[in-house]
Amino acid sequence: MASINVFKTELQVAKEICSFVEMKANEALARGTDFTVGFSGGSLQKYLCEHLPRISTDWSKWRIFFCDERLVSFEDNDSTYKYYRDNLIGKAPIHTENIFPINPNLSVEECAKDYTACLRKVFPGDDLPRFDLLLLGIGPDGHTCSLFPSHPLLEEKDVLIAPISDSPKPPPCRVTMTYPLINNARCCAFVSCGAGKAAILKTILAEQHEPLLPAARVNPTDGKVFWFLDDAAASMLKNSELFD
Numbered sequence: 569m570a571s572i573n574v575f576k577t578e579l580q581v582a583k584e585i586c587s588f589v590e591m592k593a594n595e596a597l598a599r600g601t602d603f604t605v606g607f608s609g610g611s612l613q614k615y616l617c618e619h620l621p622r623i624s625t626d627w628s629k630w631r632i633f634f635c636d637e638r639l640v641s642f643e644d645n646d647s648t649y650k651y652y653r654d655n656l657i658g659k660a661p662i663h664t665e666n667i668f669p670i671n672p673n674l675s676v677e678e679c680a681k682d683y684t685a686c687l688r689k690v691f692p693g694d695d696l697p698r699f700d701l702l703l704l705g706i707g708p709d710g711h712t713c714s715l716f717p718s719h720p721l722l723e724e725k726d727v728l729i730a731p732i733s734d735s736p737k738p739p740p741c742r743v744t745m746t747y748p749l750i751n752n753a754r755c756c757a758f759v760s761c762g763a764g765k766a767a768i769l770k771t772i773l774a775e776q777h778e779p780l781l782p783a784a785r786v787n788p789t790d791g792k793v794f795w796f797l798d799d800a801a802a803s804m805l806k807n808s809e810l811f812d
């Protein structure tokens with residue numbers, strides 16, 4: 569069962585998710601491994617960039633990938649990498665060689681293949697890479713990464729990173745992690761705040777009806793899912809059996 573954590577304000581959510589990331593990083597380092605983490609875009613970015621620069625960790629052991637990314641130049645405000653470059657890298661002692669952006673100059677198909685090859689270099693010998701932590705957002709339609717409701721990519725089984733050129737949310741061309749990779753993670757953490765997310769969170773967490781929305785399909789076979797919500801986002805979950 570997922571662990572649902574609700575905090576009064578967005579500011580508190582931002583602090584708590586950063587403490588959680590710090591804990592997961594330091595657990596990986598204590599196991600004697602690097603810390604492999606996937607960052608998403610959207611509203612999650614600002615929650616992470618606020619407090620992560622001040623956590624206590626060995627940044628040299630971090631390996632940072634993107635759960636999905638928009639195929640736009642690194643100077644375009646739609647670029648997830650741009651946001652983290654401008655608001656995190658440089659504020660924390662992250663070594664640029666330990667952060668793995670896509671190559672936005674390729675076609676979307678080539679970009680997905682190239683990003684898969686990049687992933688394989690960091691997880692040599694692993695048929696199915698196992699991330700320590702994937703940090704995920706959820707759109708008001710229930711999408712996560714660039715996996716959208718009713719899209720054929722929801723059934724993708726063969727590739728770890730897929731291209732998408734018909735994203736219903738602009739920009740249309742993106743690359744995204746697929747479920748075989750996502751659901752092999754040790755841990756996935758969703759962050760969602762604001763009243764605009766309340767209805768979709770009720771559908772995903774309290775109702776769970778078929779066909780499952782993209783975010784509801786995140787269910788690591790040997791891992792756990794955590795939710796970090798503020799009161800407004802959780803307002804339609806109150807009194808549900810999710811909280812005992």
Ligand SMILES: O=C1O[C@H](COP(=O)(O)O)[C@@H](O)[C@H](O)[C@H]1O
Binds near residue numbers: 610636637706
């Ligand atoms: O387009 C995207 O949207 C989702 C959700 O974003 P949010 O702003 O509604 O939180 C995000 O997780 C994903 O990385 C991004 O590409």
